[in-house]
Amino acid sequence: MSDIRVIVPDSLKADVRSILKQQDLTLSQAVRLFFREIVEHGGLPFAAGHGQPNATTLAAMKASQNPANLKTYSSADEMFASWDADE
Secondary structure (H helix, E strand, O other), X not given: OOOOOOOOOHHHHHHHHHHHHHOOOOHHHHHHHHHHHHHHHOOOXXXXXXXXXXXXXXXXXXXXXXXXXXXXXXXXXXXXXXXXXXX
């Protein structure tokens, strides 16, 4: 076994610890899981540098889950024409 020392702001550590506690995980367990995922994926198991979607995107994602809000088209040409009509 190896020891790893990581320096992070106290507030970040507290926030992470609180979230992990809700999932019955310790910091050490979470780090081991993270390392295993890195090995499994051959790199980071997520897209780094991408923040959370903004409010407009979140609203669109939520709206798309309601079938009544979805539009269907009989062809790609019809779909593109509807986009041109929206301009």
